[in-house]
Amino acid sequence: MKFVTNSYSLAKETKEILQENGIHLNKKLGQNYLIDDFKRKKIISFGELNKDDIVLEIGPGIGTLTIELAKKAKKVIAIEQDLNIFNILKKRLDNENIQNVELIHGDAVKIDFPKFNKIISNLPYQISSPITFKFLEYDFDLAILMYQKEFARRMKVKLNTKDYSRLSAMLYFKGNFEFLDDVSPESFIPKPKIDSTVIKLTPKNIPIDLDIINNQYKKICKALFQHKNKKIRNALIDSRHEIGYSDKKELKSLLNNLVKVEPDLEAFLSRRTITMAPKEILSLTKILKAIVR
Structure with missing residues (x-):
């Protein structure tokens, strides 16, 4: 033109x-x-x-x-x-x-x-x-x-x-x-x-649960990318206010208990955010969904 x-x-x-x-x-x-x-x-x-x-x-x-x-x-x-x-x-x-x-x-x-x-x-x-x-x-x-x-x-x-x-x-x-x-x-x-x-x-029109993207995934991303070079466990704890927590011990305890019933969680928590593809962050979010406030 x-x-x-x-x-x-x-x-x-x-x-x-x-x-x-x-x-x-x-x-x-x-x-x-x-x-x-x-x-x-x-x-x-x-x-x-x-x-x-x-x-x-x-x-x-x-x-x-x-x-x-x-x-x-x-x-x-x-x-x-x-x-x-x-x-x-x-x-x-x-x-x-x-x-x-x-x-x-x-x-x-x-x-x-x-x-x-x-x-x-x-x-x-x-x-x-x-x-x-x-x-x-x-x-x-x-x-x-x-x-x-x-x-x-x-x-x-x-x-x-x-x-x-x-x-x-x-x-x-x-x-x-x-x-x-x-x-x-x-x-x-x-x-x-x-x-x-x-x-x-x-x-983008793809078959995803928009509710989880607009809510829990959004909160998890906000927490993780504030400390994207840290391991995910530490990033979540350091930005715990983004997912609804003020007490560090409370969130640590919830994560530890969740690891016992979700075998994939420990592997995610030990990785760094910067290495996590969006689909992996979504998988992590689905595991953490129950504890994200």
Whole structure:
């Protein structure tokens, strides 16, 4: 697909809007605005939008993606936490008489999402992890998401590497992902220090017990990956609060008693988290299910 680039005008438009409203972007809050029109067109094209789609956008900023998404989708739900930026976008939407955007002021990590079927977002990087886990609690067709490249690498399961993470283990059962495009720091203002990556995330439909994945498995992963280089027994005990315990002796006793009736448990407890494939962590979770609170 061929795109006509207009990066200069997008950059100029963005800077003028920010200057007119006295806005100084804060990199610490993940406020890196896309100013490359070529990349914007590619990102939107990846979403394969039609007039039946309801698109969720997290961190719309001044509407760089929002306004173009609204032209192609039935509706856009845009959630912006910064009140000043929220008001700028609201004014832009009113001025351009765009009526199919539901603009919500709030913290996307904390609020419930209205109904949607696609997600397209240049995510605020500081919420990449919690917002991705939250996305996976919803049913949707596909998500086109921009992350820091370093974060995106952690989505792929790579045992015995520093990139193997709780995110990897959760995504294994809940989502398929595809790397679509890299975006350089020059495509943003202010320039981030590292490259960004656009990925396509789609829910994975495999025959698993979603209840155990969303509850006990999620808790076990959270406990284990806080100490992924430790043996699993020690990781569970050191992060016992994640599975509902405050008393170290109580959890030790429960694990010891469970070993007596579950012959496979001891082998798991003596391994390190970083060596455990997601399917093995799920097998461990099924053994521990009864004691996870």
